[in-house]
Amino acid sequence: MNPEKAAALARKGELLPLYVIAGEERFLRDRLVAEIRAAALGNGPPAFNEDRFTAGENDVDRVLSAARTVPMMAARRFIMVRSIERWESASADGSPYDKLAAYAENPVPSTCLVLVGDKVDGRRKLIATAKKKDFLVDCAVLGDAELVAWVEGAAESRGNPMTLEVAESIARLVGPDLATVNDAIERLSLYAGAGAPIDESAVRECVARVRMEDTWSLVDAIGRRDLGASLRLLADVYDPRDRGLPLVGALAWSFR
Structure with a gap:
C-alpha cells in the first residue's frame, strides 16, 4: 500500500488495526502517522487512549500489553512505535518481530497499532505478513x-x-x-x-x-x-x- 492510499482511507475512517510504515522518507511517514492518529482518536480523550514507544527503549511485551488494553470513553486506542529497526539485533528466539507477527494474525480491532521505521528486513515474518495482508506502507524516497x-x-x-x-x-x-x-x-x-x-x-x-x-x-x-x-x-x-x-x-x- 502506498502512503496516499493509506491516508485517504484513514480520512474516510477506514482504519486498519495494524500498520507497518517503513521507508527513509520521513516526511511521508510523519504525515501519514498524523492522519491515522487523527482518525483513530477522533474526538475522544487522547490522554487515556494513546501510547507512544521507541523500539530498543521499550520492550515489545509492553507494547502488546498497551495494544490489548480496552479504550476508555472512545472507539479506539492509538499506539505508535518508532524506530522498529532497532529491534533487528534481537535474537531469533523471542524476537520482537516474531511476537508482532503473532499479534498480526489476530490484532485487537479496537486498537490502531502503528509500527514505524526507516529500514526493515523484508525476510522477517512480520514484513511477509504485512505484505500479504496489505498493512505494509512503503514510504521510500521518491524517484x-x-x-x-x-x-x-x-x-x-x-x-x-x-x-x-x-x-x-x-x-x-x-x-x-x-x-x-x-x-x-x-x-x-x-x-x-x-x-x-x-x-x-x-x-x-x-x-x-x-x-x-x-x-x-x-x-x-x-x-x-x-x-x-x-x-x-x-x-x-x-x-x-x-x-x-x-x-x-x-x-x-x-x-x-
Missing part, C-alpha cells in the same frame, strides 16, 4: 519522476498551478528530501499569492537565490572556523545527485 509529480500535486493543492518545467526545476534545486521540497513550495505559494501560478521567476527569486545564499553562508562559517554552523549549512546545500562537485568548486574558488 525523479515521482518527485516531479509530487511537486506539481503539492502546488496544485495550494491553488498554485505550475508547468512541468517549473516542477522539474524545483525538484532539481531542492529535492529529494520532501520536507525541504514542501518548505520551498510553501514559500513559493506565499510569494505567488492565492490562485496565481508559480513560474520560473518565482523559483529564481525564492528557491535558487536562497540556495546560493546558503552556499555563501557556508563559506563564511568555514572562514570563521565555526564547525557547528558549517555542518548545519553543509547539510542544507549538499546535493548527493551531483556529489557536491559544484559546492566544492565554490569553496575552492573562495579560499584559493
Whole structure:
C-alpha cells in the first residue's frame, strides 16, 4: 500500500488495526502517522487512549500489553512505535518481530497499532505478513519522476498551478528530501499569492537565490572556523545527485 492510499482511507475512517510504515522518507511517514492518529482518536480523550514507544527503549511485551488494553470513553486506542529497526539485533528466539507477527494474525480491532521505521528486513515474518495482508506502507524516497509529480500535486493543492518545467526545476534545486521540497513550495505559494501560478521567476527569486545564499553562508562559517554552523549549512546545500562537485568548486574558488 502506498502512503496516499493509506491516508485517504484513514480520512474516510477506514482504519486498519495494524500498520507497518517503513521507508527513509520521513516526511511521508510523519504525515501519514498524523492522519491515522487523527482518525483513530477522533474526538475522544487522547490522554487515556494513546501510547507512544521507541523500539530498543521499550520492550515489545509492553507494547502488546498497551495494544490489548480496552479504550476508555472512545472507539479506539492509538499506539505508535518508532524506530522498529532497532529491534533487528534481537535474537531469533523471542524476537520482537516474531511476537508482532503473532499479534498480526489476530490484532485487537479496537486498537490502531502503528509500527514505524526507516529500514526493515523484508525476510522477517512480520514484513511477509504485512505484505500479504496489505498493512505494509512503503514510504521510500521518491524517484525523479515521482518527485516531479509530487511537486506539481503539492502546488496544485495550494491553488498554485505550475508547468512541468517549473516542477522539474524545483525538484532539481531542492529535492529529494520532501520536507525541504514542501518548505520551498510553501514559500513559493506565499510569494505567488492565492490562485496565481508559480513560474520560473518565482523559483529564481525564492528557491535558487536562497540556495546560493546558503552556499555563501557556508563559506563564511568555514572562514570563521565555526564547525557547528558549517555542518548545519553543509547539510542544507549538499546535493548527493551531483556529489557536491559544484559546492566544492565554490569553496575552492573562495579560499584559493
